[in-house]
Amino acid sequence: MLEQFFLGAHYVGKGAGIIQQAKLRRFVIIPIIINLFVFFGLIWLSGYYFASLLDTFLPAWLDWAIIQFILWTFFALLALVVFAYTFTLITNFIAAPFNSLLAEKVERYLTGQTVETSDSFSQLLKSIPVTMASEVRKLIYLVMWMIPLIIISFIPVLNILSPALWLIFSAWMLSLEYTDYPMGNHGYTFGRIKKRMKKSRPLALGFGGALTILTSIPLINIVAMPIGVAGATALWVDVISKTGDTPTRHSQALQSTE
Numbered sequence: 001m002l003e004q005f006f007l008g009a010h011y012v013g014k015g016a017g018i019i020q021q022a023k024l025r026r027f028v029i030i031p032i033i034i035n036l037f038v039f040f041g042l043i044w045l046s047g048y049y050f051a052s053l054l055d056t057f058l059p060a061w062l063d064w065a066i067i068q069f070i071l072w073t074f075f076a077l078l079a080l081v082v083f084a085y086t087f088t089l090i091t092n093f094i095a096a097p098f099n100s101l102l103a104e105k106v107e108r109y110l111t112g113q114t115v116e117t118s119d120s121f122s123q124l125l126k127s128i129p130v131t132m133a134s135e136v137r138k139l140i141y142l143v144m145w146m147i148p149l150i151i152i153s154f155i156p157v158l159n160i161l162s163p164a165l166w167l168i169f170s171a172w173m174l175s176l177e178y179t180d181y182p183m184g185n186h187g188y189t190f191g192r193i194k195k196r197m198k199k200s201r202p203l204a205l206g207f208g209g210a211l212t213i214l215t216s217i218p219l220i221n222i223v224a225m226p227i228g229v230a231g232a233t234a235l236w237v238d239v240i241s242k243t244g245d246t247p248t249r250h251s252q253a254l255q256s257t258e
Helices: 002-018 022-057 065-110 120-153 162-184 190-198 201-215 224-243 249-256
Strands: none
Touching: 002 065, 002 201, 002 224, 022 065, 022 224, 065 120, 065 162, 065 224, 120 162, 120 190, 162 190, 162 201, 162 224, 190 201, 201 224
């Protein structure tokens, strides 16, 4: 079990190495640009509205530098926690079509096939309906599990388990989020992906756990998305595709055209 857990975590590091390859840089840069816009956009918006709240509700006699410092420090700590969940969710939703394209190019690179670029835009347009539908299903699944976890967080005694449960849930969701891109390219539905990853839960939690750490670090989380996509694709090529279901006709047709 531990061996599988650390094997999953290893593929996050492998993903970091893959995205540095020259052949893949043009497919990596777009998700990173999207991350930058979302990250700094969220920081600016949250900071702007927090400053407005202070100006509106902070009494004049409390308008001291030390009070401002304490409140802004609290806001920064809270923002770090919130960003760890919302940043990944928002950026993945926006960049889903680009992530599917990146997963396809990474797989071609790993399997020794030519990384083509001429038809990338048309492939991207064709993939948008499917990838966005998958993102909606993942969002519904996320909300369904977040509700009971939020409730547990406010129940005395049980809330002691809340941090560990949130960490496990985050690891599980990120493993599903990123394995969806390479597996979705092979015709796997979100339901089939969940079923397949449950068979290798330690592997999934190791991979998702390492990504959870990565996404919780400001600035570093800007590159977490392409690393996750590349790592999940390598995990698919090396492990999942060899131990799970047989490839679908969709994937066989894709391979036959290379």
